[in-house]
Amino acid sequence: MKLTYGEQTIDLFGKEHFPDGPPEKVVVSLSGGCDSSSLTYLIGTNFPNIDMYPFHTKDEDCPIDTERAIEVHQWLQNKFPKLHDLKIYTVSTSDPVWQAKAKEAMASPKGSVVVNGKKVSMWGTLNGASKALQNRDKRSKMSLQYDAPVVMAMTSNPPVDVQKERGFYEVAERKRDPGESKLKVMDTIDKGGLTYQPYLRNDKKFVAGVFKEHNLMDSLYPLTKSCAWSQTLENCGKCFWCNEKEWAFEN
Numbered sequence: 001m002k003l004t005y006g007e008q009t010i011d012l013f014g015k016e017h018f019p020d021g022p023p024e025k026v027v028v029s030l031s032g033g034c035d036s037s038s039l040t041y042l043i044g045t046n047f048p049n050i051d052m053y054p055f056h057t058k059d060e061d062c063p064i065d066t067e068r069a070i071e072v073h074q075w076l077q078n079k080f081p082k083l084h085d086l087k088i089y090t091v092s093t094s095d096p097v098w099q100a101k102a103k104e105a106m107a108s109p110k111g112s113v114v115v116n117g118k119k120v121s122m123w124g125t126l127n128g129a130s131k132a133l134q135n136r137d138k139r140s141k142m143s144l145q146y147d148a149p150v151v152m153a154m155t156s157n158p159p160v161d162v163q164k165e166r167g168f169y170e171v172a173e174r175k176r177d178p179g180e181s182k183l184k185v186m187d188t189i190d191k192g193g194l195t196y197q198p199y200l201r202n203d204k205k206f207v208a209g210v211f212k213e214h215n216l217m218d219s220l221y222p223l224t225k226s227c228a229w230s231q232t233l234e235n236c237g238k239c240f241w242c243n244e245k246e247w248a249f250e251n
Contacts, residue, residue, distance in 0.1 A: 001046055005209025006248075008202045012042060017186045017196065025051040026196070027142040027150040029135075030086065032056065032069030033226040034245070035153035037076070038210040039199065041220065043151065044080030052080070052151075055087040055142050057135050061094055068225040075220055087142070091134040093127045102129035116179040123173070136189060143193025149186070155199045155207065158247050168243035178203065204248035211249075 001012050001022075013022040026043070030036050043050060054073060058066040066088065073086040092098070105111045106129050112119045123129035139150045157176040163169035175183060185200050199206065211221050226241040227234075235242050 003042060003046070005213060006202075006205035006207075008206040008209075010198045010202060010206070012046065012198050022047055022050060023148060024049075025053065025146060025148045027139075027146055027148050028052045028054040028083075029139065029150055029152045030054040030056050030069055030073055031153075032065050032067075032072050032224060033153075033241070034211065034221060034224040035155055035199065035204070035207050035226075037072050037220055037224050038207045038216075039151060039153040040076050040080075040083065041214065041216070042210060044076065044083060045214075048080070048082060050082060052083045053087070053142065053146050053148070054083060054085075055089065055138065057131075057138055058088050058090045059131060060090060060092040065225060068223060071223045072220070075223055089138045091131065091138070093131045093134075095130065095134075098130045098134055099126060101133055102126050105129055105133060113175045114182050116177065116181075121174065128173075137191065139195060140189045140191035140193045143189060143195075149194040149196040150189075152195055152197045153199050153207075154197050156201060156203045158203055158244060162247060163243075166243055166247065168240050171238075171240040171243075173240070204244050208248040 001014070002009055003012055028036070028040050028043070030040060040052065040054070043052060056066060056069040070086065073083070077083045103126060106121065106123065106126065111123070112121055123132055143150045154176065156178045157163065157172055160169065160177055163172055175181065183200060185197050187195050189195060211217055226245050227236050228239040228241050
């Protein structure tokens with residue numbers, strides 16, 4: 001199904017990736033941010049018969065995100081009965097075992113991707129790699145348990161000139177820069193399972209369009225949290241996610 005918001009279009013569960021039609025069930029990675037919230041909303045609205053099995057990874061180093069995810073899930077579950085109960089896994093970005101795995105992964109050939117012809121790090125920091133690897137582990141578990149793809153809401157970065165002009169280019173993940181990238185909309189997880197990322201070629205203005213056109217700015221939007229650095233409900237205003245969100249939702 002082709003959906004257009006913010007002058008950008010996705011083909012949600014289109015034939016390119018689902019030749020036999022939309023799946024009967026999916027796993028939903030629900031972070032508590034506005035990206036995953038909007039994608040869950042679109043699935044529930046346009047594919048009401050799909051069973052959605054949501055999960056969240058609770059980072060012991062930033063537990064406030066989990067409170068947002070729980071509230072977002074409750075709001076969405078009240079609206080969409082096919083959204084099942086939220087499974088919460090606990091992870092720790094600073095876990096020394098995962099830090100060691102992250103260091104090894106960052107040094108390996110698989111720890112980088114090619115964006116616009118240049119090889120760049122898959123993750124910007126060691127902590128970022130640690131959390132990403134733990135999240136990947138949980139995605140694999142959920143995908144295999146339910147025999148269903150994990151639907152993720154990763155978006156493309158804003159244009160590079162916007163990032164530089166607004167001063168947040170240095171804190172952005174290069175793998176998400178717009179242009180030619182080897183990241184795949186449908187991809188396999190190395191430990192088993194599949195991920196499906198329909199937003200991958202679209203930036204966050206698509207997400208903003210979903211919230212605005214469905215009149216969610218006064219209901220669902222205030223429940224979300226995208227800030228990566230703040231340990232409270234207040235946004236730091238400095239991290240990539242705060243800057244990206246401000247850019248996407250302005251006007």
